[in-house]
Amino acid sequence: MPGVTVIDGRDLQPPEPLERALEALDLLADGDELVLLLYCQPQPLFKVLRTNGFAWQETVLDDGTHEIRIRKA
């Protein structure tokens, strides 16, 4: 069964959310999903995702949270 890892970066100081996301991406297995919750659009992370073969889907929730769901492409 695919695993889901959630990182809530909303109360973390930059660049801690990105640090944690990069560590989690290293461990992400095929089919698993990483969910990142932030109050901003993480452009540096998007660049990493693009160049390392990850796909992602971004949804902006009502409270302004950006929910980014990441999988291996």
Add this chain to the structure above:
Amino acid sequence: MHPNMSFEQAPPISVPYRFFVTAPWFGVAAGLVLAGLGPDALISRWAPGALAATHLLVTGFMLQAMCGALLQFVPVAAGGNVWRPRILAGFVHPLLAVAATLLAAAFLNAAAALFVAAATIFAVTLGGYVIVVGLALRQTPAKGPTLMALRLALMGLAVTAALGVTLAWGLGNGRSLPLIEITMVHAAWGLGGWALMLVMGVSYFVVPMFQLTPSYPARVAWSLPLAMVAILVLWSWQLTGSVAGWQKAVLVAGILLAAVFAATTLVLQGRRRRKVTDPTLIFFRIAMVALLLAAASSVWFALDGDAGSDARAAIWLGMLVVPGVFVAVITGMLYKILPFLNWLHLQRLGGSGVLPPNMRDMIPESAMLGQLRLYAVALVALLAAVPLPVLTRPAGVLFAASCAWIGVNLAGGVRAYLRFRDKIPANLAAQKS
């Protein structure tokens, strides 16, 4: 929620860093001027030593740090493309340093030729800087109070520089100018229209982001910069030759606006989501408390004629505003921005393969806290030197030492960047093999 960062447009790291590592040494020079001249430096705001030390701080420490930070901030936070930032920085950085040094020397020696040289270099350098950065701020599709404040701040820099160049040319050529009125307007635009405006615009962005506070209320964020410009325009009316009684009220209104910004920032910091206290937060709080004290002092000086007409009143306000507000807020921001930029650039260079070291390892927190304590002692000594001039020399030495420590800390941060950067190729090669 803070605005989004477009880091892909970031300039080379050397662009802002050359300004950042230079700035503190002008603070050292300002402290040494006070230490060297002693009580004579603080007799009045018009004393050569006071003018030299002030301009070493505002056109050396502050202008270097703020011009460098804008070159980083405009592309990353406001999405504006600065034309050839490396060439611009290569031209602006050394010339600003030379002009600030010449201006201080001109004040100390009453040397006409040095005033003309400094004015000419400032006119060319800041003229070029304002045009290039102004175009970037005009063309960006971004919106919001941060962008508005940045645009107004650049306009404030242009007005300040134009008036400052006029004054210096006037002093150099012996022209008859209304020096006091121009100086009053020049100082107000420099401190309120340029420096505080830039601090406001940057704070709207970085305070919620780094200190995890709620956002500045939209009504406050939009209205403060616009009201500040309106006040400055009214204050500038004295250049027409008529000094009206209502101008004292305008000055108080302007400083009360600044106090609203300070109070709002302190309230937001009190409501931060994670109660982490770091050197940046403490520097910010010192700056905001100093701004509130300056506002309270201004109201007192406006209401109490005897106190307001004392030559030490302007020196007291100057100490609170320049070393108290701006040196603190800039130091706090540099301690956050430099490790953050180190981390982001190293992360970009290493990709996902080589993780950069923890941001906290870039400048040791103990070094930042040590410098903060020395700065606090220096600030108290500088303020005490206003009523007790005998303290001017030790206060100057303490302030110089505190600024030197900033310089050492920032240089250490840059060395940490270079050390980790040089390890990346070997780490990447080891991973491939």
